[in-house]
Amino acid sequence: MRRFIAQGKNSSFTCLHCGQEVPPLANGSYRNHCPFCLYSQHLDVSPGDRASDCGGLLKPVGVDYSGKKGWIIISRCERCGELRRNKAALDDPAAADDYELLLELSRKPEF
Numbered sequence: 775m776r777r778f779i780a781q782g783k784n785s786s787f788t789c790l791h792c793g794q795e796v797p798p799l800a801n802g803s804y805r806n807h808c809p810f811c812l813y814s815q816h817l818d819v820s821p822g823d824r825a826s827d828c829g830g831l832l833k834p835v836g837v838d839y840s841g842k843k844g845w846i847i848i849s850r851c852e853r854c855g856e857l858r859r860n861k862a863a864l865d866d867p868a869a870a871d872d873y874e875l876l877l878e879l880s881r882k883p884e885f
Contacts, residue, residue: 790815791831797868807832807847807860809871812879814860816851828854836883837862837876845876848885857885 784798784805791813799805804822807814812834819825830853838846838859845862862871 789813799863799866800868805863809863809869812847812871812875814849816853816856830854832858834879835885837879850885
């Protein structure tokens with residue numbers, strides 16, 4: 775089964791949680807979560823290094839807001855329990871993150 779993103783490439787992928795085909799970010803940055811269900815895959819030890827051996831699904835469990843980065847998705851790995859933070863992509867013209875899901879997470883955080 776293909777991992778979410780190959781290191782160093784802004785490529786499309788199929789979400790391992792919901793099965794949706796996810797296009798690359800239009801701004802050239804790397805997309806590392808599904809805009810439809812907000813799940814990701816635990817691939818990194820440090821952002822972008824793809825050095826984690828875990829590979830578990832990162833379930834979105836809450837959100838935070840940063841004045842510099844905007845909305846941040848907080849996810850917990852379903853395999854190892856680690857919490858990860860991931861910048862939301864609300865302005866992507868091809869597939870913006872589901873704002874309603876972000877709002878729901880802000881009302882009912884699971885962490």
